[in-house]
Amino acid sequence: MKTKFQTKFIPIFITFLLLMGLLAFGSLKYTGFFSLQNFFNLLIDNAFLLITAVGMTFVLITGGIDISIGAVIALVCMLSANLLQKGWNAFVVMVLMLVVGAVFGTGMGIFITKFKMQPFIVTLAGMFLARGLCYVVSIDTIIIDNPVYVAISQSRINIGTGFVSWSVVIALIVLAAAFYVLHFSKFGRRIYAIGGNEQSARLMGLPVDQTKILVYTLNGCCSALAGIVFSFYMLSGYGLHTVGLEMDAIAAAVIGGTLLTGGVGYVLGTLLGVLTQGSIQTLIMFEGTLSSWWTKIAVAALLCLFILIQRVFTLVKTKKAKPI
Amino acid sequence: MKDIKNITKNQIFWPITALLLVLLFNLFFTPGFFKVEVKDGHLFGSIIDIINRGSPLMLLSIGMTLVIATGGTDISVGSVIAISAAVAASLVGGEMIFVEGVQEYVTLVPMPIAILATLVVAVLLGLWNGTLIAKLGIQPIIATMILMVAGRGIAQLITAGQIITIYYKPYFFFGGGYLLGLPFAIFIVGIVLLIIMLLIKKTALGLFIQASGCNASASKYTGIYVDRIKLIVYTLSGLCAGIAGVLISSNIKSADANNAGLFIELDAILAVAMGGNSMTGGKFSIPASIVGALVIQSITTTIYSIGVPPEITLVVKAVVVIMICLLQSEEFRKLFANTSWLQRRNTLENKISN
Numbered sequence: 001m002k003t004k005f006q007t008k009f010i011p012i013f014i015t016f017l018l019l020m021g022l023l024a025f026g027s028l029k030y031t032g033f034f035s036l037q038n039f040f041n042l043l044i045d046n047a048f049l050l051i052t053a054v055g056m057t058f059v060l061i062t063g064g065i066d067i068s069i070g071a072v073i074a075l076v077c078m079l080s081a082n083l084l085q086k087g088w089n090a091f092v093v094m095v096l097m098l099v100v101g102a103v104f105g106t107g108m109g110i111f112i113t114k115f116k117m118q119p120f121i122v123t124l125a126g127m128f129l130a131r132g133l134c135y136v137v138s139i140d141t142i143i144i145d146n147p148v149y150v151a152i153s154q155s156r157i158n159i160g161t162g163f164v165s166w167s168v169v170i171a172l173i174v175l176a177a178a179f180y181v182l183h184f185s186k187f188g189r190r191i192y193a194i195g196g197n198e199q200s201a202r203l204m205g206l207p208v209d210q211t212k213i214l215v216y217t218l219n220g221c222c223s224a225l226a227g228i229v230f231s232f233y234m235l236s237g238y239g240l241h242t243v244g245l246e247m248d249a250i251a252a253a254v255i256g257g258t259l260l261t262g263g264v265g266y267v268l269g270t271l272l273g274v275l276t277q278g279s280i281q282t283l284i285m286f287e288g289t290l291s292s293w294w295t296k297i298a299v300a301a302l303l304c305l306f307i308l309i310q311r312v313f314t315l316v317k318t319k320k321a322k323p324i
Numbered sequence: 325m326k327d328i329k330n331i332t333k334n335q336i337f338w339p340i341t342a343l344l345l346v347l348l349f350n351l352f353f354t355p356g357f358f359k360v361e362v363k364d365g366h367l368f369g370s371i372i373d374i375i376n377r378g379s380p381l382m383l384l385s386i387g388m389t390l391v392i393a394t395g396g397t398d399i400s401v402g403s404v405i406a407i408s409a410a411v412a413a414s415l416v417g418g419e420m421i422f423v424e425g426v427q428e429y430v431t432l433v434p435m436p437i438a439i440l441a442t443l444v445v446a447v448l449l450g451l452w453n454g455t456l457i458a459k460l461g462i463q464p465i466i467a468t469m470i471l472m473v474a475g476r477g478i479a480q481l482i483t484a485g486q487i488i489t490i491y492y493k494p495y496f497f498f499g500g501g502y503l504l505g506l507p508f509a510i511f512i513v514g515i516v517l518l519i520i521m522l523l524i525k526k527t528a529l530g531l532f533i534q535a536s537g538c539n540a541s542a543s544k545y546t547g548i549y550v551d552r553i554k555l556i557v558y559t560l561s562g563l564c565a566g567i568a569g570v571l572i573s574s575n576i577k578s579a580d581a582n583n584a585g586l587f588i589e590l591d592a593i594l595a596v597a598m599g600g601n602s603m604t605g606g607k608f609s610i611p612a613s614i615v616g617a618l619v620i621q622s623i624t625t626t627i628y629s630i631g632v633p634p635e636i637t638l639v640v641k642a643v644v645v646i647m648i649c650l651l652q653s654e655e656f657r658k659l660f661a662n663t664s665w666l667q668r669r670n671t672l673e674n675k676i677s678n
Contacts, residue, residue: 065463111650116654117653120464121397121645122646124399124590128642129639132639133639136636244472244473247474250466250469260466291480291481293476293477294477294481296474296477297474297481300477304456304470307460307466
């Protein structure tokens with residue numbers, strides 16, 4: 001029992017060490033890196049990524065994938081910018097955006113489960129549909145100058161010597177809720193069961209289709225919420241916002257110990273994954289001379305590395321299992 | 325009667341019908357669509373334009389057909405185009421210099437070497453995808469997504485964040501030149517098509533690809549090296565994207581790391597879907613995909629020429645992909661078969677035959 005506990009958490013432990021290593025490296029190399037505010041900035045800059053990565057973790061645990069999230073976030077930014085410009089109430093817009101995300105997610109979930117289409121092709125089409133809709137709304141950047149959005153975007157919550165933004169609070173609430181749902185609810189157990197073995201889950205009498213559709217709906221909601229938070233952060237809508245974010249979210253989940261084959265994953269690990277990516281970004285920013293494109297390349301390399309680690313662990317496991 | 329049934333059952337029948345429909349639409353609604361003139365010694369007109377603009381897409385659809393036939397997907401082709409365009413542009417690049425008041429074009433590296441280097445890079449990128457998928461067993465969508473996102477970054481680093489303009493005339497021939505009155509690009513497509521068709525029809529490769537797509541583990545047990553087949557397929561896809569990158573950079577005379585080949589992976593997948601290929605792998609036909617690519621290019625050109633905002637195209641294409649996949653989905657067919665006349669006819673036929 002004890003050894004099982006250890007091997008299960010080794011990838012997360014590696015991530016934790018990596019994060020600490022990155023932070024220590026930054027603190028030693030750059031002045032001003034080691035401060036409470038710099039750590040809070042990690043959260044502030046990556047709140048939207050954390051929210052959408054949590055949704056992605058759910059999808060990955062069921063053994064599915066969703067590559068439409070970046071486009072959905074862009075669509076939410078674009079739509080809310082457009083509606084706010086027309087003078088809609090800010091809170092009505094936010095609720096409407098959540099509904100849009102949920103409908104988008106549910107639609108994809110139905111295609112995937114009811115019509116047995118592959119998740120990648122459905123979400124790929126969803127990705128282009130959402131990007132296309134962005135361009136239909138407008139091909140230019142729309143600035144958000146709604147007073148409520150601006151107020152939320154500029155407000156600070158002081159903690160000790162530093163401060164965080166409302167986005168961070170929202171992200172942490174989402175994280176806590178996801179943690180509860182995943183580990184302490186029936187729904188969470190079903191998700192793990194489906195990811196572990198969908199056939200068995202079905203034979204056990206679990207409502208597989210219903211659960212999977214709900215997971216995609218949840219993921220759609222998370223992307224929409226991330227989109228709202230991102231529009232606080234950017235205060236604009238643009239069709240090419242968050243291109244390639246899907247990889248960041250998948251990378252955050254995978255670095256945090258979620259298996260791409262499904263059945264294993266932890267939202268707290270996803271938090272570590274997001275923070276690791278954030279610190280890489282901060283390090284590249286502090287270095288100053290490097291192109292920001294290095295962040296994408298570094299994250300891609302890290303994703304490859306962690307997939308490799310997972311592969312090694314599963315190989316070791318199957319080899320151990322064989323003699324029996 | 326039987327002959328007609330055989331024709332409609334042929335995979336290439338439906339894409340050709342779609343192509344004819346699009347052309348028919350243009351015959352009525354786009355004046356001058358079919359006008360082909362001879363200007364500067366080569367043919368000129370909308371049809372020629374479709375062939376020229378569609379060439380990169382046709383190349384991509386060749387590679388993508390093979391990849392999808394093995395049950396995979398390659399969404400990195402857009403980034404491979406960006407990288408190969410960046411490599412080609414920075415190697416050929418060149419400057420415009422004036423020698424005694426006359427413009428002269430120079431290249432940094434001899435052009436054949438530059439193009440060879442570009443294609444080698446593209447093959448390496450394809451091999452990278454193939455290695456991740458075949459050797460490490462990563463799902464194709466994630467493996468190629470890594471290159472899709474990081475690839476644009478690599479292209480940015482090669483071009484140092486700039487749009488590189490090419491000042492070397494012979495290079496423009498690939499994407500903009502004409503041979504025997506036809507765009508040169510279509511000859512490149514023809515050559516690639518010929519080589520690949522020979523490979524899959526005259527060797528067992530085509531059969532192996534189809535087998536791996538139908539049932540990977542069964543193929544493995546019959547002695548097919550499924551890993552190796554996948555590696556070959558992704559490498560070919562990379563190579564096709566590389567050639568497409570050369571064509572595109574030559575056509576627009578520059579390399580733009582951000583926008584070269586952006587969203588083109590959807591077009592390539594759509595071309596394969598339009599060609600009537602199974603999206604889950606197995607049966608495939610490259611000529612059908614080529615016709616599919618032509619349909620898409622005709623639709624795009626039509627949208628431009630009848631004045632519908634081009635922003636809509638992405639939405640239309642996404643919806644069409646979903647529709648085609650729905651039609652291929654067995655569950656969706658059942659939904660309609662239960663209520664439609666088809667089933668009644670089937671039961672009647674069964675009764676008669678019994």
